[in-house]
Amino acid sequence: DAKTTQPPSMDCAEGRAANLPCNHSTISGNEYVYWYRQIHSQGPQYIIHGLKNNETNEMASLIITEDRKSSTLILPHATLRDTAVYYCIVRGQGFQKLVFGTGTRLLVSP
Amino acid sequence: GAVVSQHPSWVICKSGTSVKIECRSLDFQATTMFWYRQFPKQSLMLMATSNEGSKATYEQGVEKDKFLINHASLTLSTLTVTSAHPEDSSFYICSAHDPGPRGNQPQHFGDGTRLSIL
DSSP, X not given: OOOOBOOSEEEEETTSOEEEXXXXXXXXTTOEEEEEEEXXXXXXEEEEEESSSOEEOSSOEEEEOXXXXXXXXXXXXXXXXXXXXXXXXXXXXXXXXXXXXXXXXXEEEO | XXXXXXXXXXXXXXXXXXXXXXXXXXXXXXXXXXXXXXXTTSOOEEEEEEXXXXXXXXXXXXXXXXXXXXXXXXXXXXXXXXXXXXXXXXXXXXXXXXXOSSTTOOEEEOOOEEEEEO
């Protein structure tokens, strides 16, 4: 699986958009980009995933660059409850394992 | 949405005892489940892949005789930490793969089990 690179930490004001970047320059054609987050002392929570098109759901939007070498997770209106570690993971199809990197620790402040 | 239940949520036991952790997929059948371990301030580390009806696949450096995995049904996988010692104290998390109609469905995680060995 391709390796991902994320900034170790980011800050965001409550109510503002949080844009979390991820680099995955070695991604291959059949690999998807997945985003999970982990709130303290809980299991990871699935957020969104995509292959090459931008995706949006009730939690977030995922923007993937045309060359697929990077992506951005957007939380449009961050709340204090969005404070968590966000993991960007690249994975192929099928029942393949998820390999977690160090993620981005997002702190949403009032 | 897909739900994975993990039990117990926390356990404290004496050194030398064995501890069993259960992972259940509540509203889907999971032929594949995964077990992770997470130490404080670190990321999740995959321990093993649990396959229904067959032997688990362990990651390098994980002792299969120490961490016994059983996946006897499509909705239940168990992890048994045998002869646990204080260094086995950690946060253990399972995940299950919802097969769905396509091969890119996400994994869903349990809420984890915090294991403390005295």
